[in-house]
Amino acid sequence: MTRVLRVMLAAAGSRAPQLRSTLWYSVAASAAQAAAYAAFLPLLVELTRGAPRAAAVWTWVAVIVGLVVAEGVLRVAESRFTYDHWHEVTEETRLRLGEKLREIPQQELGRRAAGDLATVVGANAANAASGASSLATLFVQFVTVPVVLLVVVLVVDPWVGLVVLVGFLATLPLLRTVQRTSLRGFGEVDRADAASAARLVEYVQGLPVFRATGQAGADSPRLAAALQDQHREMDAVSTGSDRAAAGMQLVVELTLAAVVAVGAVLVLAGDLTLALFTGIVVIVARFVQPLGLLPEIAKLFENSDASMRRIRDLDAVEPLPVAAGGRAPDRFDITFEGVSFRYDGAGEPALREVSLVVPERSITALVGPSGSGKSTVTRLITRFADPQHGTVAIGGVDLRTLDPRDVVGHVAVVFQDVYLFDDTVRANIAMSRPDATDDEIERAARAANAHDFVSALPQGYDTEVGEIGGRLSGGERQRLSIARAFLKDAPVLLLDEPTAALDVESEVAVQRALTRLAGGRTVLMIAHRLSTIAGADQVLVLDDGRIAQRGTHAELITERDGRYARLWAAQTAGRAAAGEADGA
Numbered sequence: 001m002t003r004v005l006r007v008m009l010a011a012a013g014s015r016a017p018q019l020r021s022t023l024w025y026s027v028a029a030s031a032a033q034a035a036a037y038a039a040f041l042p043l044l045v046e047l048t049r050g051a052p053r054a055a056a057v058w059t060w061v062a063v064i065v066g067l068v069v070a071e072g073v074l075r076v077a078e079s080r081f082t083y084d085h086w087h088e089v090t091e092e093t094r095l096r097l098g099e100k101l102r103e104i105p106q107q108e109l110g111r112r113a114a115g116d117l118a119t120v121v122g123a124n125a126a127n128a129a130s131g132a133s134s135l136a137t138l139f140v141q142f143v144t145v146p147v148v149l150l151v152v153v154l155v156v157d158p159w160v161g162l163v164v165l166v167g168f169l170a171t172l173p174l175l176r177t178v179q180r181t182s183l184r185g186f187g188e189v190d191r192a193d194a195a196s197a198a199r200l201v202e203y204v205q206g207l208p209v210f211r212a213t214g215q216a217g218a219d220s221p222r223l224a225a226a227l228q229d230q231h232r233e234m235d236a237v238s239t240g241s242d243r244a245a246a247g248m249q250l251v252v253e254l255t256l257a258a259v260v261a262v263g264a265v266l267v268l269a270g271d272l273t274l275a276l277f278t279g280i281v282v283i284v285a286r287f288v289q290p291l292g293l294l295p296e297i298a299k300l301f302e303n304s305d306a307s308m309r310r311i312r313d314l315d316a317v318e319p320l321p322v323a324a325g326g327r328a329p330d331r332f333d334i335t336f337e338g339v340s341f342r343y344d345g346a347g348e349p350a351l352r353e354v355s356l357v358v359p360e361r362s363i364t365a366l367v368g369p370s371g372s373g374k375s376t377v378t379r380l381i382t383r384f385a386d387p388q389h390g391t392v393a394i395g396g397v398d399l400r401t402l403d404p405r406d407v408v409g410h411v412a413v414v415f416q417d418v419y420l421f422d423d424t425v426r427a428n429i430a431m432s433r434p435d436a437t438d439d440e441i442e443r444a445a446r447a448a449n450a451h452d453f454v455s456a457l458p459q460g461y462d463t464e465v466g467e468i469g470g471r472l473s474g475g476e477r478q479r480l481s482i483a484r485a486f487l488k489d490a491p492v493l494l495l496d497e498p499t500a501a502l503d504v505e506s507e508v509a510v511q512r513a514l515t516r517l518a519g520g521r522t523v524l525m526i527a528h529r530l531s532t533i534a535g536a537d538q539v540l541v542l543d544d545g546r547i548a549q550r551g552t553h554a555e556l557i558t559e560r561d562g563r564y565a566r567l568w569a570a571q572t573a574g575r576a577a578a579g580e581a582d583g584a
């Protein structure tokens with residue numbers, strides 16, 4: 001009982017005081033309800049006297065009516081919480097979680113699937129709030145009414161009261177079983193829900209690939225398995241708690257039967273009047289009714305508690321600590337000193353004692369086979385996570401002394417994949433600086449070679465991306481992303497070879513925009529194709545998390561047996577072969 005209240009008050013967040021008064025209304029309303037039933041007893045006794053006194057009869061009728069009206073009024077006050085605060089509680093929880101998502105380490109975000117997070121912020125937040133609003137009052141009602149009636153019966157006839165008390169106590173372990181199985185069960189259900197939501201997001205995102213490979217439809221084994229698992233967990237909760245609930249219903253019916261039997265014996269012995277006997281049976285029938293429904297409530301409560309726990313889990317994720325002594329960097333070179341980094345849960349480190357310098361206003365290219373650690377280097381520059389050893393610094397300032405949100409302010413990124421939001425082209429560019437004026441947005445678009453194609457769209461900058469999403473070419477999407485970077489105007493620029501997936505024609509336009517963007521900034525570029533490296537001031541060759549070679553392109557190709565020379569040879573050979581094939 002105290003746990004239920006504690007959980008509910010926690011779920012109500014800043015509305016806990018309102019919930020507290022709501023619960024008092026609920027207690028009062030339930031007490032009035034129970035008292036109305038109790039008042040039925042003296043009325044019955046009066047009516048069955050040899051000569052009923054009209055005044056007494058009407059007094060009791062008035063008391064009953066008064067109590068019923070009082071209950072009604074109190075219930076209205078009680079339901080105010082549901083109407084007034086339910087949405088506020090949900091919204092508050094969601095806003096808090098949203099804020100949390102902004103500050104938790106990117107690594108943690110990456111670890112949790114998008115669908116999983118959506119479940120916490122969406123369904124779990126709503127569940128927790130509905131638990132706090134409607135369940136808490138139901139629970140109070142379903143406990144208060146039986147307790148008041150039990151006291152009444154005990155006073156009227158201790159023997160019958162004892163029978164009811166025994167029945168009441170017998171239901172408690174069963175109720176506990178329902179709670180325990182549901183508690184465990186709903187934890188599993190929530191886990192399964194989150195997993196299937198994650199698989200669903202993954203499936204939808206992967207649809208183009210599934211289509212291309214002819215797998216769309218029933219053939220997503222991961223999704224199917226997750227859905228089956230979800231179904232199984234739901235079934236398990238139902239069967240587990242349903243059995244206990246059925247047991248409880250049986251105890252409740254048996255209690256009623258025992259009351260009738262004991263009452264009959266007492267009536268026959270002349271120790272109980274027929275009127276009181278009838279009244280007690282009515283009261284006990286009313287008493288046991290909520291007990292029969294308690295398992296349902298307990299189940300709903302556990303569901304809401306499971307949601308709360310998932311919310312608490314997310315709440316408990318700490319943002320990366322910000323060490324003292326940080327100052328805003330006043331220059332923008334990037335340095336790694338003996339940086340080793342291992343992803344959470346990974347066996348091998350992704351980076352091993354990497355030291356590098358990207359001088360201010362210069363371009364450094366990172367090359368190396370897939371999995372060699374190139375993306376990890378760029379991630380650490382945005383304070384994705386802190387390295388286990390060594391330091392990463394911008395302008396000589398250790399990133400650990402800077403708030404990750406400030407770090408991100410100094411860094412613009414352009415990736416191969418451009419994510420466009422379902423909003424206007426203008427809003428999509430302004431993503432990187434929501435307070436930008438239309439003028440600034442247009443200037444950024446011009447700099448990114450995007451203005452011409454944007455102007456040619458049906459509503460220009462106000463065209464909804466959703467409506468034309470499929471019509472934007474890869475190069476056009478890429479230029480929108482470059483426009484974002486121009487608008488942000490950050491001194492550090494991270495590029496994950498944005499032209500890698502483009503056709504030659506788009507590549508030229510994007511490359512020109514990129515060259516303009518790179519001017520005067522500190523640029524670190526992941527280069528998959530060696531041809532894009534020619535303009536770099538420095539090339540770093542990564543292999544298995546280590547820097548294997550460094551120098552300029554010209555220096556590295558002359559190192560005969562170096563990795564870079566081999567990569568270069570392989571790529572130029574490939575290109576020559578492709579060129580010959582084209583020519584043929």
Ligand code: ADP
Binds near residue numbers: 369370371374377
């Ligand atoms: P590259 O960009 O050169 O392809 P990455 O930096 O992405 O290489 O990866 C370096 C290593 O770290 C790889 O072994 C990869 O499997 C591992 N890795 C990358 N991202 C994660 C992650 N989120 N969790 C665990 N391991 C990861």
